[in-house]
Amino acid sequence: MSRLAVERRLVEIADELGDLQYDMGPIRPPNEGGGHSLLIRATRNCPWRLCAFCYGTPYNREKFERRPVEEVKRDIDCVKDITDLLYEASQLLGLGGAIDMRVARSLISINPALAHSHSFVNAFMWIAHGGRTVFIQDADSLIIKTHELAEIVRYILEVFPQVERITSYARSRTIYSKKLEELKELREAGLRRLHIGLETGDDELLKYVNKGVTAQQHIEAGRKAIEAGLELSLYVMPGLGGKKWWRQHALNTAKVLNEINPHYVRMRTFVPKPGTPLYQEYVEGAFQLLSPHECLREIKLLVENLEIEGRLCFDHFINPCFKGNIPIFRQSYEGYKLPEEKDVILKTIEEALEVDESQHRWTRELVGTPYI
Numbered sequence: 001m002s003r004l005a006v007e008r009r010l011v012e013i014a015d016e017l018g019d020l021q022y023d024m025g026p027i028r029p030p031n032e033g034g035g036h037s038l039l040i041r042a043t044r045n046c047p048w049r050l051c052a053f054c055y056g057t058p059y060n061r062e063k064f065e066r067r068p069v070e071e072v073k074r075d076i077d078c079v080k081d082i083t084d085l086l087y088e089a090s091q092l093l094g095l096g097g098a099i100d101m102r103v104a105r106s107l108i109s110i111n112p113a114l115a116h117s118h119s120f121v122n123a124f125m126w127i128a129h130g131g132r133t134v135f136i137q138d139a140d141s142l143i144i145k146t147h148e149l150a151e152i153v154r155y156i157l158e159v160f161p162q163v164e165r166i167t168s169y170a171r172s173r174t175i176y177s178k179k180l181e182e183l184k185e186l187r188e189a190g191l192r193r194l195h196i197g198l199e200t201g202d203d204e205l206l207k208y209v210n211k212g213v214t215a216q217q218h219i220e221a222g223r224k225a226i227e228a229g230l231e232l233s234l235y236v237m238p239g240l241g242g243k244k245w246w247r248q249h250a251l252n253t254a255k256v257l258n259e260i261n262p263h264y265v266r267m268r269t270f271v272p273k274p275g276t277p278l279y280q281e282y283v284e285g286a287f288q289l290l291s292p293h294e295c296l297r298e299i300k301l302l303v304e305n306l307e308i309e310g311r312l313c314f315d316h317f318i319n320p321c322f323k324g325n326i327p328i329f330r331q332s333y334e335g336y337k338l339p340e341e342k343d344v345i346l347k348t349i350e351e352a353l354e355v356d357e358s359q360h361r362w363t364r365e366l367v368g369t370p371y372i
């Protein structure tokens with residue numbers, strides 16, 4: 001191909017890429033971020049929208065929608081078209097099919113709008129990182145018919161056979177309502193991990209924050225998912241019970257986690273979020289946040305009572321920090337292995353408790369910041 005023909009084709013490719021768009025939801029777990037995971041949206045928004053600390057605000061409280069399977073498949077085809085064009089551009093640029101920043105820079109220099117195209121950026125980053133993980137959005141994908149979600153999962157693997165891990169958010173209440181056979185069907189289709197907001201194992205607190213699930217339902221849902229062969233990543237909110245319920249929050253959460261024995265527990269310290277009922281209570285003084293030492297004591301009580309064999313992770317900046325946002329705990333996505341590293345966590349807490357509270361970051365400092 002002549003140089004002129006190559007340049008003409010690259011212009012065509014950059015234009016075509018600008019027209020290729022697929023739907024994408026606003027959030028995903030941090031370990032699915034950084035461009036590592038392809039985001040495929042099976043539903044839009046949250047079907048519950050009533051948890052007092054969240055209220056569906058990550059989705060702007062927009063109405064929940066199920067997407068037709070054919071529409072989701074078209075999105076997957078769209079990603080395939082984008083990645084095919086990226087490979088072609090790489091060949092034309094003499095890079096032998098390698099997808100890296102040189103390909104992105106060349107295409108963006110031709111069509112600057114690509115730098116602002118969420119679809120281009122997500123698909124490019126995903127394939128540049130090896131194209132191995134996919135996250136299905138939004139808040140509770142398992143609420144759609146099991147055979148439909150299984151069809152979507154199978155289609156992802158058919159179009160992208162190199163994919164090694166497909167994960168999704170789910171509500172415990174939804175998993176609780178599914179039959180074991182349905183979860184097994186999803187596992188067999190290729191779904192591998194569920195991210196579930198447990199928040200607390202205390203029934204009084206679950207009711208107070210309107211989670212729509214009981215501790216027993218959390219337990220049965222978690223056990224069923226594990227029995228079906230799915231990996232479980234459960235999110236817990238230190239501080240959610242405030243000064244009133246911190247002790248029962250810690251003890252009952254440990255109890256529920258022990259009953260489930262999940263693969264991962266991910267800590268997400270509670271920070272009141274504007275637009276939610278719990279924020280309103282905080283502003284009115286009805287809800288009192290824990291101080292840094294109180295929050296650490298709550299986590300200590302939880303950890304002391306934990307008997308799981310999974311990993312405990314503090315993989316988010318909202319977890320306890322010293323001033324200057326210096327994290328107290330290890331921040332990796334793999335966290336601490338339990339029970340082997342239980343003493344390491346407890347020692348870390350003891351040392352942090354020796355540091356005066358004035359040298360800690362207080363949760364109130366995070367209220368209203370753009371990332372909350």
Ligand code: SF4
Pocket residue numbers: 046047048049050051054055056057139171197
């Ligand atoms: S189910 Fe999840 S997304 Fe929906 S309101 Fe509760 S915490 Fe928010």
